[in-house]
Amino acid sequence: MLQTTNALPLHTQASNYMREKIYNREWVVDEQIPTEFELTGILGMSRGTVKRAIKALVDEGLLVQIRGKGTFVTRPNITHPAGNCLLSFAESLHSQGIEFETHVLEQQTIPADEFLSSKMQVPVNAPVLFLRRVRSVDGEPIMYIENRVNLLQAPGLDRVDFNQEALFPSMERCAGKRIGYSSARYAAKIAGEIRGRILHVGEEAPVLHLEQQIFYADNTSAEWGNVWLRANRYVVGTILQRV
Template sequence: MREWEPNSKIPTEFELCDMLGVSRGCLKNGIKILVDEGLLVQYRGRGTFVTDRKMISHPTGNTLLSFAESLKSQGISFQTKEISGGIIPADAFLAGKLYIKEGDPVFFLRRIRYVEGKPIMYIENRIRANAVPGIEKVDFSKETLFQTLEKLSGKKIGFSNARYSAEVAGETKGKALGVSADSPVLHLEQHIFYADDTPAEWGNVWLQAYRYVVGTILPRA
């Protein structure tokens, strides 16, 4: 079986069916999966092409970087779209996460981040609003979250508790990431704290599983 170079056009469905000895229905399903994974791209009237896709890494270890800072450190240009941002009352769950009382104001922010015009992550952040006055006026399509939190609170981000898991996208996240509902995604649940140990925000990030790798450097004890 031959390999196709990035940006090259693959054979037609009829040619592939003949080459692989499979039905057209089976082939269509296979191509759809590869398109959802970002390995192929289809253009109306032109055909199907192999993508020129670079993996994006996010380091973990001794240094806490936001995703925006991580992308910038790799020289990767990106755009951020703010879907919504507004004040909501804390329920019992959020009150526990943010060390506040039920009913206290929480700033709920939803964003999509794009690289090369394609969505790579869907982000939800829930932030202690009383600690960051004026946050509802910030344009998060231009400003990054960590820098905004430090500027408005007058505190430094200290550390995070993070947990990664593999999930199925589902309808909402799949639509945001431009993949089918049954596509795999990488989910990060992250609890960010200021240097004085008070919570800054509790967030969830869903990443394109076929674009992101998570790496770490661990010293031997």
């Protein structure tokens, strides 16, 4: 398997070999992969090179290492629906019977700058709630959330304890009206240093990024948010009807 004439570094060649085993379903979900010792023989590479390759796939979310047991192919076991039904991530987790914890990293009122004024359809210097949270399942962070909420439409929202309360119901209660719809887009991104540290993944690890703008049913702007999801724990699912 070792290709000394290949321009790719040896650890990258090893990662590519293992990644293809997973993508081709030769190594299936929840299956234990060969040991590091076995892989050194299969690949003809040093143990250090194999360890580095495995770590890269752990950071990508394709493998998980369990102390005392070995390395296994991971299962993305949390789904967020993308379709005609608008659910917050908290509501999505509740609907799947998944227990989670929310920890507020930052909560403050900021004045809207020109960008937020344009994005959220509010005057410059209008009060905006800036909220940063991390959500964990079984003690493991699965998503990092940044929200910027229009306080002109939802007075009193800045006094809510978001360690305990979900954002969407709180917005509807304070605004006295229902959330109507969203405009959203997903993209694959690299975690980077800060978000990698928050999500407990390597800074080169892939994450799923959601940028979403929420509107109330009367078409007024409610919130603009960004969510970074661990790629090894979250998938986006949808049901589409042919018309």
